[in-house]
Amino acid sequence: MGTVPVVPVQDPEQSIILTNHIDNPWHSVWFTQQNVSGVPEVVMGWLVAQGFEVTYVAEDTSTTPSTYTYSLGKYGMQPWQVLLSLCNSYTIAANDARVFNEARYNEIVEAWTNMISSTETHFSAEVDRQNADLGVYISDLDTYLDGIVTAIDGNRDDLTGDYDAHALLARGFLDDLGTTELARINEHFAATLSQQLSDLTDRGLYSSAVVTDITARNTRDKDEQIQALNDRLAREKLANQHQLYGQQVQLAQYKHQVVAAKMNAYVAKFEAWKGVHADNMKLMAYQLDERNKLLIGLYSFVERREDIGPEWKDMASMIAGLGDAAGGWITP
Template identity: 55%
Template sequence: MAIPTVPQQLPSQTQIDLPRIQNPYLSVWWTTYNVTQIPQQSLGWMVSNGWRVTAVVPDPTTVPPTLNYQMTKQGLEPADVLLSLCNSYTIAANEARDANEIRYNEVVANWTEMIDTSHDHFDAQTNEQNVVMGVYLTDLATYMDEINEEMSLNRQELSLAYDQHKETTINRLDNLGQTELARINEEFAASLSVQLQWLVDNGLYTSVVATDIKARNTRDRDDQIQKHYDSLNREKLQNDHLVYGQRTAISEFTRQAIIDKMNTQVARLEGWKSVHADNMRLLAYQLDERNKLLTGLYSFVERRDDISPEWQNMATMIAALGDSAGGWLTP
């Protein structure tokens, strides 16, 4: 299982090279004004307003001759100046607006692409998480099934072995003591025969004595047999306690196996809860990151401030040109 690769996000910002702003000054702004027949009394005012004398022409019809002056002056053409400045200002403003729109559109496009690729990455993460969860749960279920199978098989084998052991023990207990019982009977029968033979050999045999000896022999034999039976009963009782303890141990083992199985199931449930919690944290992280991207994009769009021509400044300049136009055109 591979970790999803974060999509590459290129800035994709083109280089904007705006042309250098040229001085809008043009020679056509200036024109030469020439005037003639300027009387001498107007000469001072004309000179003070920038006029220059180019020639002195005497009037011979008067006595003495009257001096008239020809004068010239360099002045601006307001209409040409205004048109040139407006054109330069408009070109610069449009270039600035175009550059701003290009950059703005590129940023919006890049941000939108980032959101789209983020969604793709989030989807890949979710799919990978689901695959991991499926593999984990499948492995956990397989492991649990194997544990259950092993526990059931072990319990069955243990129960079968116990039943076989119990049956073998009972069979052995059923025949236990037969040899000892036969030995006791044989021992007391032989003892009785020896005693009776001794009476015969010594001439002491009578029916009363023989009966008494037989009764005593039988009583002693029965006592030994009873002791033997008591010993067998104690041994059988001890074996019963031992078998009961083994059965109790098996019951305890079965109970512990059930508890272990229950704990394993609880661990399995905790594993599911853990995977679910991981998925919820992943989804919360994805939602938070997507909201951050959207918030950033909308904030950027909301803060847009285009560079546009400041026509108020242009109007001020036009008014200034108009106010000073009279001095440029007429003396």
């Protein structure tokens, strides 16, 4: 069994974006001070209405009554300086936003491209590993199944050979069975016939008719005894044959049990390998799923991030407002 391919490391490749500190765009050049001196009293009121403030009062006592002149001043805005400053600030901010957006977009595209490439590499490694494991599995399966078939065939051949040898040996044991009993019967009836004929001779009854009858009866009784012996021997041989064959069948059943036990062991081994394979597949699926969840979460966060650049329409509105405000300024 091969080892589980390691999930490739995926660098998010998100660089740290540092923006410059934004200062208040206000500048001293935006404003200028306007001073007016020697203003007579009749004009002073109108200038005050225009936003001027009295900064000094001069009294001329040479006249009767005394004559007063005024010095006035006010701060005024220089629109072209404001416009130039705001345009510069807006342009810098817009360029920064564009650079950051382009950098982030390129990093996302590159990271996704690398992730797809590494995933394909990982899947390719998984396919190679699975093919290798499947080859080992199939090879071992063929080997074990061939071994099982060989064992079964061998057991069958052994059973046939054992039975043939057993039958031959049993026939050898049973061939001479009853020989002694047959000899005893022949000897018994021969002795009986001899005694009967001797008794007939002693009694003077020996004649061919009587001898023939006694001899026939003796032969018939002997044949009956021999037939009974043969029947008993046949039953004993058959019973012995069945007993020996039953023992041989039990031996064959035991051999079959051994083969079945081997088959169960092989099946258990195969199931164990399948279990390991299933666990590896679960592990790989878990690794890929978790890796993808992290990456998707990261990229979703990055994609939701926005660098909002200055809107040129806002700048145009500000310029228009600035023009309107400057339109009412009066330079005395």
